Amino acid sequence: MIAQxxxxxxxxxxxxxxFNQSGVSKLLRLxxxxxxxxxxxxxxxxxxxxxxxHLIGIGRGTDLILYIWIVLSFIMILNLHLKMKQLLSxxxxxxRFIAVSHPLHEPHDNENEKQDLKNGAxxxxx
Amino acid sequence: MSTTPDRTCxxxxxxYNEGSMIRTVVQSVLQTFPHVxxxxxxxxxDTAQQAAAAxxxxxxxxxxxxxxAALQTGLRYALQHGADYLVTFDADGQHRCEDVEKMLxxxxxxxxxxxxxxxxxxxxxxxxWSRWLLLRLAVVFTRLTxxxxxxxxxxxxxxxxxxxxxRLRLRQNRMAHGSEILEQIARYQMKYAEVGNTIEYTxxxxxxxxxxxxxxxxxxxxxxxxxxx
Numbered sequence: 001m002i003a004q005x006x007x008x009x010x011x012x013x014x015x016x017x018x019f020n021q022s023g024v025s026k027l028l029r030l031x032x033x034x035x036x037x038x039x040x041x042x043x044x045x046x047x048x049x050x051x052x053x054h055l056i057g058i059g060r061g062t063d064l065i066l067y068i069w070i071v072l073s074f075i076m077i078l079n080l081h082l083k084m085k086q087l088l089s090x091x092x093x094x095x096r097f098i099a100v101s102h103p104l105h106e107p108h109d110n111e112n113e114k115q116d117l118k119n120g121a122x123x124x125x126x
Numbered sequence: 127m128s129t130t131p132d133r134t135c136x137x138x139x140x141x142y143n144e145g146s147m148i149r150t151v152v153q154s155v156l157q158t159f160p161h162v163x164x165x166x167x168x169x170x171x172d173t174a175q176q177a178a179a180a181x182x183x184x185x186x187x188x189x190x191x192x193x194x195a196a197l198q199t200g201l202r203y204a205l206q207h208g209a210d211y212l213v214t215f216d217a218d219g220q221h222r223c224e225d226v227e228k229m230l231x232x233x234x235x236x237x238x239x240x241x242x243x244x245x246x247x248x249x250x251x252x253x254x255w256s257r258w259l260l261l262r263l264a265v266v267f268t269r270l271t272x273x274x275x276x277x278x279x280x281x282x283x284x285x286x287x288x289x290x291x292x293r294l295r296l297r298q299n300r301m302a303h304g305s306e307i308l309e310q311i312a313r314y315q316m317k318y319a320e321v322g323n324t325i326e327y328t329x330x331x332x333x334x335x336x337x338x339x340x341x342x343x344x345x346x347x348x349x350x351x352x353x354x355x
Contacts, residue, residue, distance in 0.1 A: 085350065089297065091191075092191055095187050095188050095199075096195070096199045096202065099185040099186055099188075099199050099203075100185060100199060100202055100203045100206065103184065103203070104166070104178065104184040104186045105178035105182070105183060105184040106183050107178075107181050107182065107183060
């Protein structure tokens with residue numbers, strides 16, 4: 001009973017999190033609601049999962065949940081990785097823009113600076 | 127084209143922690159080509175200072191992004207400054223200016239978009255057998271994925287016409303950009319040729335160059351790149 005209560009609270013927290021996400025599409029929000037609802041249902045009626053598992057050729061309900069969890073985790077990791085790649089591409093563009101628009105040193109424009117650098121001074125970003 | 131340097135030819139050198147070598151490389155290149163841009167890719171040593179002291183234009187990435195990203199930055203800068211020909215050149219002293227002149231001559235005479243260096247048509251003294259094998263496999267991989275018939279891939283010495291460089295969009299920040307460039311040459315049906323060049327494998331270049339184990343990482347980067355295209 002303690003585990004069921006804790007899992008229910010955890011799932012409800014997930015529901016609240018989904019509810020508060022402004023940038024999430026309606027479809028994704030609906031999927032999250034259904035997932036939370038099913039999660040709570042199976043927490044309290046775990047024997048039901050076994051029936052569904054048998055329907056699709058899996059021996060135990062626990063295994064069914066484990067497989068679903070593995071698949072969902074993989075999708076989430078992939079999604080996060082792709083989002084990170086996208087962020088890196090934005091970061092790259094930003095850093096490139098700064099690098100091209102503010103060269104650290106341009107020899108044609110400033111011969112004095114070049115001479116200073118030869119004497120050991122560090123170039124300054126312009 | 128004669129060996130007279132073309133004033134609108136820009137040499138793009140990506141550099142990461144090459145403080146001990148970059149000055150020599152830049153000074154050597156400047157004797158032939160007056161326009162050199164070094165992209166310091168977030169080095170933690172004095173690469174930028176050494177390159178500037180040698181007389182190169184120096185751009186700096188605030189953080190390390192990778193060689194592909196540094197090349198794209200250098201190409202963009204050179205294009206903005208009116209480059210007619212753009213050359214990618216390694217910072218570790220492996221490449222020679224005489225080869226660039228030969229490649230430029232071929233590009234102009236045959237009115238090509240790209241000329242790629244090939245160590246297998248030229249020389250590669252000191253190359254290990256594992257590197258030889260890996261590069262041969264990479265040639266087969268490139269043939270299968272792009273249809274390009276090349277003798278060498280992942281050779282850092284390349285010459286682009288302005289139009290070709292403008293079409294390039296390097297999204298692979300790290301080492302997979304070599305394959306990405308070849309993919310884009312194939313996709314845009316650029317006119318290309320290979321010219322033999324000399325790659326000198328020194329202790330320094332072996333230390334700084336790609337590790338053979340990076341091949342797997344490059345393949346993963348290419349796969350992820352396909353997913354996010």
